[in-house]
Amino acid sequence: LADLSVRIGELVLRNPVMPASGCFAIEYREALDLTQLGALVIKSVSPASRAGNPTPRVAETHGGMLNSIGIPSKGLDYYRHHVLPAYTGYGTPVVVSISADTAESFGEACEGVSLPEVAAIEANISCPNLEADGMAFAMSPETTYKAVRAIRSKTAHPFWVKLTPNASNIAAVARAAEDAGADAIVMGNTVLGMAIDVRSRKPKLGNVMGGLSGPAIKPIALRLVHQCYRAVRIPIIGCGGIQTAEDAAEFMLAGASAVQVGTASFRDPGVMPKIVEGLERLCAETGVACVRELTGQVELDRQLSDRWLRFAQQSG
Amino acid sequence: MSEIMSPCEKAHGVASYRCRIQEHGWVNRRYRYIRVESEAALARVTKPGQFYQLKCPVTDDRQPFLLRPMSVYGTGPGDGQIEFLYNVTGLGTGTLATLECGDHLDIVGPLGNQFTFRPEYERVLFVARGVGLATMAPLVQRAARSGVAITSVLSARSRDDLLDKAFLRGANAQQYITFDHDGSSAVEAMEILLARLLEEQRPDAVYTCGSHRLLMLLQRLLAAHPRIVGEAALEQRMACGMGVCLSCVRLFDCGGERQFLRVCREGPVFPIRDVLGEVEFG
Numbered sequence: 001l002a003d004l005s006v007r008i009g010e011l012v013l014r015n016p017v018m019p020a021s022g023c024f025a026i027e028y029r030e031a032l033d034l035t036q037l038g039a040l041v042i043k044s045v046s047p048a049s050r051a052g053n054p055t056p057r058v059a060e061t062h063g064g065m066l067n068s069i070g071i072p073s074k075g076l077d078y079y080r081h082h083v084l085p086a087y088t089g090y091g092t093p094v095v096v097s098i099s100a101d102t103a104e105s106f107g108e109a110c111e112g113v114s115l116p117e118v119a120a121i122e123a124n125i126s127c128p129n130l131e132a133d134g135m136a137f138a139m140s141p142e143t144t145y146k147a148v149r150a151i152r153s154k155t156a157h158p159f160w161v162k163l164t165p166n167a168s169n170i171a172a173v174a175r176a177a178e179d180a181g182a183d184a185i186v187m188g189n190t191v192l193g194m195a196i197d198v199r200s201r202k203p204k205l206g207n208v209m210g211g212l213s214g215p216a217i218k219p220i221a222l223r224l225v226h227q228c229y230r231a232v233r234i235p236i237i238g239c240g241g242i243q244t245a246e247d248a249a250e251f252m253l254a255g256a257s258a259v260q261v262g263t264a265s266f267r268d269p270g271v272m273p274k275i276v277e278g279l280e281r282l283c284a285e286t287g288v289a290c291v292r293e294l295t296g297q298v299e300l301d302r303q304l305s306d307r308w309l310r311f312a313q314q315s316g
Numbered sequence: 317m318s319e320i321m322s323p324c325e326k327a328h329g330v331a332s333y334r335c336r337i338q339e340h341g342w343v344n345r346r347y348r349y350i351r352v353e354s355e356a357a358l359a360r361v362t363k364p365g366q367f368y369q370l371k372c373p374v375t376d377d378r379q380p381f382l383l384r385p386m387s388v389y390g391t392g393p394g395d396g397q398i399e400f401l402y403n404v405t406g407l408g409t410g411t412l413a414t415l416e417c418g419d420h421l422d423i424v425g426p427l428g429n430q431f432t433f434r435p436e437y438e439r440v441l442f443v444a445r446g447v448g449l450a451t452m453a454p455l456v457q458r459a460a461r462s463g464v465a466i467t468s469v470l471s472a473r474s475r476d477d478l479l480d481k482a483f484l485r486g487a488n489a490q491q492y493i494t495f496d497h498d499g500s501s502a503v504e505a506m507e508i509l510l511a512r513l514l515e516e517q518r519p520d521a522v523y524t525c526g527s528h529r530l531l532m533l534l535q536r537l538l539a540a541h542p543r544i545v546g547e548a549a550l551e552q553r554m555a556c557g558m559g560v561c562l563s564c565v566r567l568f569d570c571g572g573e574r575q576f577l578r579v580c581r582e583g584p585v586f587p588i589r590d591v592l593g594e595v596e597f598g
Contacts, residue, residue, distance in 0.1 A: 030558070056553040058563040059553075266557075267381075268424070269332070
């Protein structure tokens, strides 16, 4: 059997498959064995108590879905005592996802969850930054740097930063995250989108706009992972439209060290262990001894363009 | 909402089950009936009020993406048999309607809570509108088996839409049928009828599904009958169906405290008295 273990900085995972934040909660233990996953990433918590966005909070689109849940939260204290304990008994590393609306608040929140039972912290800096008119931190290298710096100064825990596909220069944002001290990059969050019911003329989401996820965004997410891989040395966790072991392997070839599965679980709550098994089979079929050897191994022919140009010049 | 659960606590299994379609067709011009069979003994573990998420098929020109939540209309007689009754309203139910006997359908469940019911009840009252009756049909059978007297009030657009026999499926009941076209289903007329039934029959429990207006009417009428259990099965747009994504929340009044609860998890059955009037904000 292939060795499926992977490393994210100092953290070793038994396999590269973990849930994406927001698409996983303890209820899934009814549908799958949580000891089979690489890590357990819990839905984001924010320091401030929030009700979440108006309903409808989800809408189906072609090959995917829009959501605008709005990170409902009862605050960190409630989270630590009433949410977190359910996840810590499986021998699977627990990743706490944090959302906050200022850099300082991010730092404090991450400090607050730097607990022995937490293996890593994922900072969801794709959420709105109240100090920048609600624009997400990860939209620009400057605000990314500021948020990551604020977090790094407050925690020695392994800390991942979740970027947004909506940023225009992802390489610069990824470098800013690396320079400010992030241990890994999660690439990435949902793509901002919108849908309208043409009969009622109403937006299909109560919040008008929301995040697009599912296979519809997979090529975008894959491209972003590859651009991050070229830009930084820290590990990248790929996320966006992964439904099968082949999708997961594709992200690893593009540069991911591990992957997160989100929307696919909504269509089959037992999909993650199936992806793990599929990776095992794929490795066996393709003669891969360690799945981590796949990372970044997309075969690029750097001379192809030049050869093509010379070839094309032969035409009339 | 209890979020503290020990990992050792025994979890019942939810999975995606591949089923074979045994029977599928129109029951009238609006509603369709489908019976599927799984190799798993789903009929035994599925409780009245619960639902499944259906993976509606992809056709050449229509590709539903999310699963579609659907109440269970009946179970059995075989251990693996589950029945649904549905109204073809959109993309998902549209492609579902194209399935033929022998085809496969993947379903995820059983999901959600169940109706409160005690065999020692003497009488129960059902108030259903449209296809909402499907959700309560398994409870009708449960009540009938326990020898509990049943009163059924059905509201339909017209006689063509009426599914009175499909609701009772042979159970004995005192039946009241109301229609839109003659005004008998109007809230004012229903108020007189339901107030009288509650007063004269004093049912142990009243159950409703399919109409927000009837639900709010019952909530008002039940204020005078604090001992009658009142429950409603609710709907909400959802994605995961298991309580994970938090899409399907609605605000409830739980003993004076307002709380967001998940229709898929804390529900779909809720106390009528806890339901708040506002339903849509989008």
